[in-house]
Amino acid sequence: MARNTYYRSPHWRALKKATHERDGWRCIVPGCQTPTHRLTCDHIKRRPNVDGPTAYDVMSNTRTLCGNHDALVKETATGKRRQDGKLIVKGARSDGTPLDPNHPWHRAGS
Numbered sequence: 001m002a003r004n005t006y007y008r009s010p011h012w013r014a015l016k017k018a019t020h021e022r023d024g025w026r027c028i029v030p031g032c033q034t035p036t037h038r039l040t041c042d043h044i045k046r047r048p049n050v051d052g053p054t055a056y057d058v059m060s061n062t063r064t065l066c067g068n069h070d071a072l073v074k075e076t077a078t079g080k081r082r083q084d085g086k087l088i089v090k091g092a093r094s095d096g097t098p099l100d101p102n103h104p105w106h107r108a109g110s
């Protein structure tokens with residue numbers, strides 16, 4: 001499948017920049033320490049393979065990921081995401097809560 005021209009368009013560049021700015025120029029996975037120069041703008045729901053902007057090309061459907069986390073859930077050739085698109089957070093639940101019961105976040109009153 002030929003790659004469409006959307007990813008070279010001003011619309012995509014603006015959406016990508018706005019997404020990174022909203023996310024503070026960091027990977028959105030809690031605790032991720034990957035350097036910020038390896039950021040990608042990920043579509044949460046897959047956009048159709050067309051040249052022009054679509055309803056999927058909006059900030060509610062984009063997120064900032066580092067190269068490592070992007071690769072973790074990247075779509076395969078079949079269009080299905082690896083791990084069903086679930087991001088692995090080491091040492092934390094999927095909501096970012098630390099697994100360690102002694103972590104300061106679990107202390108009462110803190």
Ligand SMILES: [Zn+2]
Nearest residue numbers: 027032066069
């Ligand atoms: Zn990351």
